[in-house]
Amino acid sequence: MDIYPRYTFKDVTEIDPKVLEGKKLLIFDIDNTLFYSETIKIRKDILHWFKGVKKKHRVVCFSNSFSIRKRRPMIEYTLGCEVYLSTERKPSKKLFKEITKRYRVSAKDVAVIGDFHFTDVLFANRNKATSILVRPIGGDHKLILRIARVLENVVLFLLELVSPLLGKH
Numbered sequence: 001m002d003i004y005p006r007y008t009f010k011d012v013t014e015i016d017p018k019v020l021e022g023k024k025l026l027i028f029d030i031d032n033t034l035f036y037s038e039t040i041k042i043r044k045d046i047l048h049w050f051k052g053v054k055k056k057h058r059v060v061c062f063s064n065s066f067s068i069r070k071r072r073p074m075i076e077y078t079l080g081c082e083v084y085l086s087t088e089r090k091p092s093k094k095l096f097k098e099i100t101k102r103y104r105v106s107a108k109d110v111a112v113i114g115d116f117h118f119t120d121v122l123f124a125n126r127n128k129a130t131s132i133l134v135r136p137i138g139g140d141h142k143l144i145l146r147i148a149r150v151l152e153n154v155v156l157f158l159l160e161l162v163s164p165l166l167g168k169h
Helices: 043-058 069-077 091-104 116-127 141-165
Strands: 005-007 026-030 059-062 109-113 130-132
Touching: 026 091, 026 116, 026 130, 043 059, 043 069, 059 069, 059 091, 116 130
Parallel strands: 005 130, 026 059, 026 109, 109 130
Antiparallel strands: none
């Protein structure tokens, strides 16, 4: 399981433009990456940054959130890009294939930008795309997200402990 990102940044506005060079499609996670979790609230600096990136790259957004269908119209209006809907969820290989087929790109030409190792980074890595991890914005107010973050950190810590024994990372 490859859950280590190729690149890590403080937040999306800190992403080095060189990392995105040559990418034909950027797949953005929505919650805690661009927007505050489960809302249509976005920081002005993120929106400004995103609109600049959109001028240079094709972009699509995706979320595993159950509320995304309700929030989709306003998010699309705010960002000026598609929020891709699917019955699949990250890190599904089938979902990645759906998106790359629709946008007619190969995995090497895709970067996935998100805030979570077990969905966003794994989604990119298992599909041979470029993974970019950013720190979540706004904190995790929902109990389930806090639990998921704690579990993620425990697993990452344990992997760091055993990786020297396995000769990895």
